[in-house]
Amino acid sequence: MTLRPTAPAFASTLALAVALAGGAATAQSGDLVTRDRVGPADAGNVLTFRLTAFDLYSSDPATAEAFAGFFTDMILQHPGWRIETQLQTGAIAQEQARIIEQSLAGRGPDCAMVDSSQLAAFKTAGVLAPMNDFYTEEELADFFPFVREGITDAEGNVLAHWWFTDLRVLYRDTSVIPDAPETWDELQAAGLASVEAGFEGLLFNAGRDEATAFDWLAHFWAQGGELVDEAGTPVFFEGDNREKFLTAVQFYADLVDSGAAPRRVTSISNYDDMLAAAAAGSTAMFIGGNWMFGQIQNTLDAEAAANWAVSPLPGPTPDQRATGTGGWTIAALSDDPGKVAICADIARLYAGPGNAFQRLLPTQTSLFAEFEAFDGPEFDVFVAALQDGVARPGVAIYPEISNQIQILLGEVLSGASDPETALDAAAAAVMAAYARQ
């Protein structure tokens, strides 16, 4: 049955058509993106997507608006579909464990953001659906090697799209420390120089948080240290690895004991603390993530921000460098090919225009050339540092290794334990947990 429009209804339709023609993008974003949905409310096919609150639902209106546009463009390519969005809280470890548990019980989302450090746990649980059909060989070859290794399984299945990476670098106020320290000794000397200049010295994470372990691991990896062997068994506490591990712990202890770093680092477990110190002018040097470069430019006044520069993390020697590479992935948890296709497209919008908007580091070489957003000189430093990038091992025991490293560093730096004793305790705890996995 066809209804003929009445005069008022026709006028309304005409007005709507004019409005749509005049402001299509705004109207579409407004209608198609809500707090819990992307796409038409009455669409017959539904995909559930569990995401973090940093982009589509960012507290920054410009970021939220940009992502609403990206999502709108994407969902219009999939008529008859809508995405039900589910937010993850800031308790990342808990949220990720919950997704695994729900997926095993058949109640998980169809698609989810997975922290790269937790990807191994998802693989072990067997909840990820292969996305092979939606990536070409060229696309896969375009990923950085450590990314490709992380997202594939032993059979070569693509189990996730690692859509951005990050790395740790040294930030310094060049008006206080003109030259970038290249070695640990130079870093300690620079920290002491900044203290003499009235600052509180080098800041880094050393509290109870994953960031602490991850930042510190760069110093272990720079010596060639390995957390686990090829079979995934923890080996960081034995043989050559033990010596390298203790050397890296002693390096941190020396920084604190010498006064090059304040003892308060054991209470720092958030990069925002270091950003606050930089903004307050209380520190001239800190170890932070690459994304903080933009934050410094936006937080400090232009003159002060211009003084801040980034450089690769110093190593025991100038030739021994490493940096931890992290980031997030998007993975499909449903076997429905239609849902996996949309999940792959969501990942692509984050990896391409999303990264360009947020100036996050892409994981595919071609994207650096494709977007002008990655043209700044700081990206030359980041891309160069990525050559020394090391990802966390893809094993389910990693979170416990990280937990024990956090405890160990806190005890050593606060003077509650010595490195040898703390390492023995950490090794015993990790092996006990490993035996139970």
Add this chain to the structure above:
Amino acid sequence: MTARPEVTHPPRSRLGRGGPFPWLLPVGLTIALFYLIPILDALRLAFTDASLLGREARFSLDAFGAMLGSPALGTVLRNTGVYVVASVTGQMALGLVIALLVVRGERHRLPGMVAVRTIVLAAWVIPGIANGVLWQMLFSEAPFGAVNSTLRLIGLPPVAWLSDPGMAMVSVILATVWQGTAYSMILLYAALRTIDETLYEAAAVDAATPLERFWFITLPELRSALLVNAILVMVMTLNTFDVVIALTGGGPGRATEVLALHTYTTVFRGFDLAGGSVLAILLLMISMLAAIGIAAALPRGEGR
């Protein structure tokens, strides 16, 4: 004198053939559904090798050996003991002081007593995580940290609130006491209002000092309320981990890692569901034993 009509009770049969049991059934089912079943499930998981990583769970006693034999457990239990005893004592003592001040203020018709009660309660309604973040900003050891800046202003040296293992525990206790005091205050305030005024009038006639009135009248009259308060606050504090995780994360090292946080870490960092269940049962046992111990001191048959 008017004769009081005799109170008649309905015959037992009017409650139904099952006696009081049908009437107790809804509450019994609710307790079973929301409290007993989760406890039994935790107990079941404790006797398995269940993991969050999806392996099929099998019967095992290994989790008990691994958790109870862990070298970390001693430190965690010691931390928990210090944290709970100090926090409960602090919350009850401060709650009692504020309740006494409010009651005394009301007795003297001082203005602003409702405002005092409301302000104290405001701390209680703040979520634990927010409380932890709030105190983390206050205790920040950065040159611009609020408390240390104030100390410097009055000529005192800064304190390593969060980076020194001993002071970190003090900081966690202070944050917990600040938030939990309101609960004790309200409970003890209500109990104070029920004390017969004639007892104080008689004491005044006997020229009792304020300290004697407090010691010989107030405290004995509050005994039941104090003990009930102690049980409730102790159980709540034993289960607290949100303030700790937001303020110190359990660090530095393990300096502030309490049993509830240790349980959380075991499950969500180690993916060890069986181990976490063992620790949860241990937490339950400690709570029950402490509650029974305190309850044993409750006066019997006084109806108060």
